[in-house]
Amino acid sequence: MLASQETNAARATARTEGSVLEVSLEGTWRLDARTPRWDSLLGQAGPSAVRLRADAVSHWDTSLVVFLGEARRWCSVSGAACDVSGLDEKMRSLSAQFEGAMRTCGHDDHSKSFVVEVGLATRDSMAHVKGLLRFVGEFWIDSTRIVAGRTGLRWNDCLNEMQRCGAMALPIVSLISFLVGITLAYSGAIVLKRFGGEIWVADLIGVAMTREMGALMAAITLSGRTGAAFAAEIGSMKANEEIDALSTLGISPVRFLVIPKVLALGVMMPLLAMYANCLGVLGGMAVAYATLDIPPAAYWVEMLTIVDLQDVLVGVIKSVAFGLIVGISGCLRGLQADRNAAGVGKAATSAVVTAILLIIVADAVFAVLFHALGI
Amino acid sequence: MSMEATPAIEVADIASGYEDQLVLDGVSFKVRPSEIFFIIGGSGCGKTTLLRNLVGLVRPLRGEVMFNGRPFTHADPGSRREMLRTFGMLFQSGALWTSLTLSENIALPLEEYTKLPGDEIRNIAAFKLSQVGLAGFEGHYPSEISGGMRKRAGLARALALDPSIVFFDEPSAGLDPVTARKLDDLIVQVRDTFGTTIVVVSHDVDSIMGIADRIVMLDKDARGIIAEGTPGELAGDVSDPRVAEFLTRRKGRAG
Numbered sequence: 001m002l003a004s005q006e007t008n009a010a011r012a013t014a015r016t017e018g019s020v021l022e023v024s025l026e027g028t029w030r031l032d033a034r035t036p037r038w039d040s041l042l043g044q045a046g047p048s049a050v051r052l053r054a055d056a057v058s059h060w061d062t063s064l065v066v067f068l069g070e071a072r073r074w075c076s077v078s079g080a081a082c083d084v085s086g087l088d089e090k091m092r093s094l095s096a097q098f099e100g101a102m103r104t105c106g107h108d109d110h111s112k113s114f115v116v117e118v119g120l121a122t123r124d125s126m127a128h129v130k131g132l133l134r135f136v137g138e139f140w141i142d143s144t145r146i147v148a149g150r151t152g153l154r155w156n157d158c159l160n161e162m163q164r165c166g167a168m169a170l171p172i173v174s175l176i177s178f179l180v181g182i183t184l185a186y187s188g189a190i191v192l193k194r195f196g197g198e199i200w201v202a203d204l205i206g207v208a209m210t211r212e213m214g215a216l217m218a219a220i221t222l223s224g225r226t227g228a229a230f231a232a233e234i235g236s237m238k239a240n241e242e243i244d245a246l247s248t249l250g251i252s253p254v255r256f257l258v259i260p261k262v263l264a265l266g267v268m269m270p271l272l273a274m275y276a277n278c279l280g281v282l283g284g285m286a287v288a289y290a291t292l293d294i295p296p297a298a299y300w301v302e303m304l305t306i307v308d309l310q311d312v313l314v315g316v317i318k319s320v321a322f323g324l325i326v327g328i329s330g331c332l333r334g335l336q337a338d339r340n341a342a343g344v345g346k347a348a349t350s351a352v353v354t355a356i357l358l359i360i361v362a363d364a365v366f367a368v369l370f371h372a373l374g375i
Numbered sequence: 376m377s378m379e380a381t382p383a384i385e386v387a388d389i390a391s392g393y394e395d396q397l398v399l400d401g402v403s404f405k406v407r408p409s410e411i412f413f414i415i416g417g418s419g420c421g422k423t424t425l426l427r428n429l430v431g432l433v434r435p436l437r438g439e440v441m442f443n444g445r446p447f448t449h450a451d452p453g454s455r456r457e458m459l460r461t462f463g464m465l466f467q468s469g470a471l472w473t474s475l476t477l478s479e480n481i482a483l484p485l486e487e488y489t490k491l492p493g494d495e496i497r498n499i500a501a502f503k504l505s506q507v508g509l510a511g512f513e514g515h516y517p518s519e520i521s522g523g524m525r526k527r528a529g530l531a532r533a534l535a536l537d538p539s540i541v542f543f544d545e546p547s548a549g550l551d552p553v554t555a556r557k558l559d560d561l562i563v564q565v566r567d568t569f570g571t572t573i574v575v576v577s578h579d580v581d582s583i584m585g586i587a588d589r590i591v592m593l594d595k596d597a598r599g600i601i602a603e604g605t606p607g608e609l610a611g612d613v614s615d616p617r618v619a620e621f622l623t624r625r626k627g628r629a630g
Contacts, residue, residue: 030537031485031488031489031491031536031537032460032488032489032490032536034490037495061537061569062499062502062503062537065502066495066498066499066502069498069502070498090568094568097502097505097506098498098502098505100505100510101498101501101502101504101505101510102498102501102502104501104505104510104511338518339473339518340473340474340516340517340518341472341473341474342473342474
């Protein structure tokens, strides 16, 4: 039924009788084969009447309907008479329907004027701000209710999240912070060698890791690993009406989904940051031993001359804030996601971008703050 | 339309399911060209599994599906692709691509499989939408229309390439009775227009009695077909209580 008709190609021949254009159609008309087009058949001719004949068409599909519909459309636009008596009933009704569809979808201009664009953009950003405020409000209310003991926290969910975002992130955090330690040691060594003070690599890495890099690296890793996952999970739950299902049960999605996740990250992030500190120092120690001939014991003693608990505390305080930032931006973007497949992807991307941006901003704020406090 | 003509679809001895638990075992039937063929049965009887085997989403553990006499299940990827082009499928929820407008949803298969110019593809998309009663909704996104409209748009997409066979997965699921009957009319209209072979998986008795030419009924415990015939034959058959119960919903009320 399909392959045997390939040989009998679709043809349209035009013959002029006075001012009447007679078009005879023949062969097999198939969408995926090359079929004649009305425009090219007509050329420059401007007949006052068109007669369509399709007696010799052996098999046809929408491609023939397209041809006939365009012919009829041309006739009605140019005012030519169209004789369709040479077509069978089905061709006539389908081509009339096609012509109708062409007429309605002709003006397909979706571009908007500048004023309309500005208006829509303003409305969108207003809705955005409203959504943000609503989220912040709900988050605050639910958190205070939990703290006041008026409503329960889903501890099991929270522990599961902790395992997923904490323990299971250990391998990637180890690798990244160890490599950061190595990189810092090499670049530090270049400068410190000039002064003959290679031993100070230990001080450099000790301070840089505990105060800055441990928290930062853990936060950036988790914003990609966990923040994006939160956004995608909540986003697809929203697309799937699961969030609506919670709301209709009177369960606050923020209490049920967001708070356990944010809390888990807020607890696990400082632990991961401290772990990252250790691995970074280990990386520096390895470089110092291998290329600068500094024994690990000397490295350790030298590091402790400058790094004290206060530096570690600075890193921990920052990482708590980073954890909350990653968790909140992941959940917020997930709840804001459009209810479609592309919306989920956009939510995940925007969760990571938001989280990293806010982490860097917060880091700068902390730097100024700690400087002012003299810590 | 004799049985001797090459069947549009021939299912030969299919077994499907999981290694340890077969859902279907030894299912065979033939679908004639231009027939509206229903696969019916209660929940969990393997209707959807069978449909997934037919369209090649899941390969059966055993057996072969043939379209117009050509083996499909064990064909090479090239000829599978060529045969897939002649299918249309309407998924249960429409399965429209949510990031595309209705017009773009229908244009996508046309862009992939034909060399038609863009304006012509847009016209065809508008035409297909008008055929399912959605004229004027070309620029709408799937999220902006109702469930019944989404299903009709899914049908328009399934029909985009003028398939010779269209599969329907539970067409009336989630629709009100009036909309469901309209969709049934549309199914008949599609068959009448292009002589399309239609395979419907359904448990909607009104649809079954209304538009089916022939039916096979699957059963969970039998792991296969327990009845085959026209709606009239199956409804008149009182020998198998499972069939009578399904088609007349009369269990427990007889006495």
